[in-house]
Amino acid sequence: LRKFKDRKHHILSSTEVAETRYSSVKIEMISTGEEVLSGQIVDTNASWFADTLMNQGLELQRRSTVGDRLQDLIEIFRERSQVADVILVNGGLGPTSDDLCVEAVAVAAGVELQEDSGWRAHLEKWFANRKRPMPSNNLKQCLLPTSAILVDNPIGSAPGLRIKINGCWLFFTPGVPSEYKRMVEEQFFPFLRQEFQLGESTTLHKFLTLGHGESALAETLQDVELAPGMTMGYRPSIPIVEIKVFARGDSAIAALPKTLSEIRARIGQAIVSERYSSVAQEVHHLLLSEQRTISLAESCTGGMISAQLIEFAGSSAYMHQGIVCYSNEAKTQLLGVSAATLKTYGAVSPETALEMAKGARSLQNSDFALSVTGIAGPDGSTENRPIGTVSMALATADYSWVQTVQLGSRTRTLIRQLTAAVALDMIRRHLCGLSVLADYPFIDASFQAEYPEN
Amino acid sequence: LRKFKDRKHHILSSTEVAETRYSSVKIEMISTGEEVLSGQIVDTNASWFADTLMNQGLELQRRSTVGDRLQDLIEIFRERSQVADVILVNGGLGPTSDDLCVEAVAVAAGVELQEDSGWRAHLEKWFANRKRPMPSNNLKQCLLPTSAILVDNPIGSAPGLRIKINGCWLFFTPGVPSEYKRMVEEQFFPFLRQEFQLGESTTLHKFLTLGHGESALAETLQDVELAPGMTMGYRPSIPIVEIKVFARGDSAIAALPKTLSEIRARIGQAIVSERYSSVAQEVHHLLLSEQRTISLAESCTGGMISAQLIEFAGSSAYMHQGIVCYSNEAKTQLLGVSAATLKTYGAVSPETALEMAKGARSLQNSDFALSVTGIAGPDGSTENRPIGTVSMALATADYSWVQTVQLGSRTRTLIRQLTAAVALDMIRRHLCGLSVLADYPFIDASFQAEYPEN
Numbered sequence: 001l002r003k004f005k006d007r008k009h010h011i012l013s014s015t016e017v018a019e020t021r022y023s024s025v026k027i028e029m030i031s032t033g034e035e036v037l038s039g040q041i042v043d044t045n046a047s048w049f050a051d052t053l054m055n056q057g058l059e060l061q062r063r064s065t066v067g068d069r070l071q072d073l074i075e076i077f078r079e080r081s082q083v084a085d086v087i088l089v090n091g092g093l094g095p096t097s098d099d100l101c102v103e104a105v106a107v108a109a110g111v112e113l114q115e116d117s118g119w120r121a122h123l124e125k126w127f128a129n130r131k132r133p134m135p136s137n138n139l140k141q142c143l144l145p146t147s148a149i150l151v152d153n154p155i156g157s158a159p160g161l162r163i164k165i166n167g168c169w170l171f172f173t174p175g176v177p178s179e180y181k182r183m184v185e186e187q188f189f190p191f192l193r194q195e196f197q198l199g200e201s202t203t204l205h206k207f208l209t210l211g212h213g214e215s216a217l218a219e220t221l222q223d224v225e226l227a228p229g230m231t232m233g234y235r236p237s238i239p240i241v242e243i244k245v246f247a248r249g250d251s252a253i254a255a256l257p258k259t260l261s262e263i264r265a266r267i268g269q270a271i272v273s274e275r276y277s278s279v280a281q282e283v284h285h286l287l288l289s290e291q292r293t294i295s296l297a298e299s300c301t302g303g304m305i306s307a308q309l310i311e312f313a314g315s316s317a318y319m320h321q322g323i324v325c326y327s328n329e330a331k332t333q334l335l336g337v338s339a340a341t342l343k344t345y346g347a348v349s350p351e352t353a354l355e356m357a358k359g360a361r362s363l364q365n366s367d368f369a370l371s372v373t374g375i376a377g378p379d380g381s382t383e384n385r386p387i388g389t390v391s392m393a394l395a396t397a398d399y400s401w402v403q404t405v406q407l408g409s410r411t412r413t414l415i416r417q418l419t420a421a422v423a424l425d426m427i428r429r430h431l432c433g434l435s436v437l438a439d440y441p442f443i444d445a446s447f448q449a450e451y452p453e454n
Numbered sequence: 455l456r457k458f459k460d461r462k463h464h465i466l467s468s469t470e471v472a473e474t475r476y477s478s479v480k481i482e483m484i485s486t487g488e489e490v491l492s493g494q495i496v497d498t499n500a501s502w503f504a505d506t507l508m509n510q511g512l513e514l515q516r517r518s519t520v521g522d523r524l525q526d527l528i529e530i531f532r533e534r535s536q537v538a539d540v541i542l543v544n545g546g547l548g549p550t551s552d553d554l555c556v557e558a559v560a561v562a563a564g565v566e567l568q569e570d571s572g573w574r575a576h577l578e579k580w581f582a583n584r585k586r587p588m589p590s591n592n593l594k595q596c597l598l599p600t601s602a603i604l605v606d607n608p609i610g611s612a613p614g615l616r617i618k619i620n621g622c623w624l625f626f627t628p629g630v631p632s633e634y635k636r637m638v639e640e641q642f643f644p645f646l647r648q649e650f651q652l653g654e655s656t657t658l659h660k661f662l663t664l665g666h667g668e669s670a671l672a673e674t675l676q677d678v679e680l681a682p683g684m685t686m687g688y689r690p691s692i693p694i695v696e697i698k699v700f701a702r703g704d705s706a707i708a709a710l711p712k713t714l715s716e717i718r719a720r721i722g723q724a725i726v727s728e729r730y731s732s733v734a735q736e737v738h739h740l741l742l743s744e745q746r747t748i749s750l751a752e753s754c755t756g757g758m759i760s761a762q763l764i765e766f767a768g769s770s771a772y773m774h775q776g777i778v779c780y781s782n783e784a785k786t787q788l789l790g791v792s793a794a795t796l797k798t799y800g801a802v803s804p805e806t807a808l809e810m811a812k813g814a815r816s817l818q819n820s821d822f823a824l825s826v827t828g829i830a831g832p833d834g835s836t837e838n839r840p841i842g843t844v845s846m847a848l849a850t851a852d853y854s855w856v857q858t859v860q861l862g863s864r865t866r867t868l869i870r871q872l873t874a875a876v877a878l879d880m881i882r883r884h885l886c887g888l889s890v891l892a893d894y895p896f897i898d899a900s901f902q903a904e905y906p907e908n
Contacts (some may be wrong), residue, residue: 037514038507039503046493047497054493061521072651296778301764303757310780313831315831322756326774326776334817382866414766
């Protein structure tokens, strides 16, 4: 239940592809550190690695997490090196007494530690440049097992290293995410490609979709022909499903444009971005490039839409203002929603949403104004307006569009996230020359209307 | 580096405590499923389990993640059962063809599968009640290894099960988080306590702190006397550090109030909640219980403070409005900030923050108004106002408070999160009868002032 309905469409789409998967390379990962093991921090380094592997058409076979105990580390290095071809190890390279990976791997390999004079000179120079004495703790970071090869860390004090045990390469990386990611991208992957002859060039294309179910997308794309060397994967991240198309090798890369066109032809309506990872980011860039301005009037989302846009630097160029009008008074006073409309139709109604958007737009004569008003629950529902009922409107100088969607009995957070995405998509569609009011298979619109501005 | 600076203060604080840690019980976890292994979803079930274990003073020894391949599952069950005393297995109990945990564990145990007639009757009744035929796929969920014991799932179709292999109990749970968590809490932990005589009662107390570094807190609390059976742990979650005090057994529980008082006496100024998991949640409940109203005027946070409060149901009782006033025009037009103030002092200044708060409060005569205006970066800094300069004000009918803090060269997201927490803490402190303007060791306030309202 927790997994995809039909895995073969997600991870692999055809038998031809399987041949290109280098399944002979058994890749594992070992995460070390008490705070990861105890759940005190979420191991985003691990999910990033698995995802990055997948982006290159490679697969992780197993991931293990252990704490900082020396014996546990020695044991897991010995054990997994008997199974895997290459293991990425993360964490445990720092200067403190509980950073034990180097010591442990030396024991596991049956070799001594010795100082790497080059790294010591590098560290001493680093501290000298900053006019600070090098703490004696850092000397520890100059020690390497005699059979290990140092891996440069251009931005930190802990060097990486790789060492072969039981015929398996263990590749050690620091836990600091910025150092870790740079080392994996600049050194681990080139090493992997060279060592295991994964030398072909690769490319990855992503489609961000909104309002379509993952299974439905997979079914629609099921018989898209993938050339040898191509894989297609799905990554759901509510309220978005990302589709990744990966190509390895010149012939697959050459065939990619045709495949992407085929995908666009089949699910074009679902695609909200081919460049960015959220609807807000796409809208941010569209507003910037089109030099348009926007105002927001948010009730149930409570400022979330504003905050999502202002997350991106440069948003001051287009953001006039956002009004979080949770109360009827705020709707009337700040946005000029008429008391009669609120009384006759209610705060959650297309009529109120429309007046909110028009009122927000007129404050500074913005090019666009977006409004949302809805019932995010768990309280506040009525017979006619169940939880998840959300009205939203887009106003421009010439036209207004309004719709009421039924987002169902989801959690308060999910209803608000989905509302933000669907509302932002109204602007995106307008800026892209599409009809503002979309028909999303997964989102039930109970009312949709378009009005010329008078 | 990825780990705590000084682990012994975090996980355990004294040698006495170690004796109560039941280190003789070796607990492991195995997460199954391609989507977890490939990083397509973050394994929050795993971090929840480790955290829940820690809350009971227990420790995880290793966590492993494998995909859905039958052979990988068989191998890991055989292998880890030779080491651990008890293993929580998650996922792979669904009705589809890639749910292979039951089949795999039967092979690992060397026993056959047989139908559990009780569960079959239960499932058939479940479907009959919904007037739907039972899909044949679900028959698979009635099969158990002959030596296994069924574990009830009161809210799903997949039963849990436990089975002993190599002297180790494997306890299988479904991947659906709601089913999983209920099964772990209601069945796994009682089983664990009974099987391993962990029968004593336990209790956990949490302190949420703001503006103090984790290492500094640990140092201040270093020699707090912990009775046998007590542990203290730290969980940093920017911008918050949570301190957990755990007590096992009647004498430890009896000694707890004294220890908590000692902690309050030492770090009382740092504590922002002993009930909730965010400053926003604490402020939400304080505003509700004190029946006060609030308006917000946000520039650099862009609606984040409003959105954090509106995350909680019932916020409509106190939330008058939020104004996201990113432009100078919005500050003037909606909040009545004078053009002279903006020109003389700039948009990021105590003077502007003060006028923003007063303007927001006067719209509906709210009890409180909170304003923030700052430079979140990466652009917009000046010589006098580096990135991370944020001015914020709290206005009431009688007094106003304003401060400018220097949040340093952090990321845009972090500056905004820290700003929201510090601004909300001004209201919290006021509602708790503390001085509104705090002295946080980790946050440099370059200006603080209090004005009587005229």
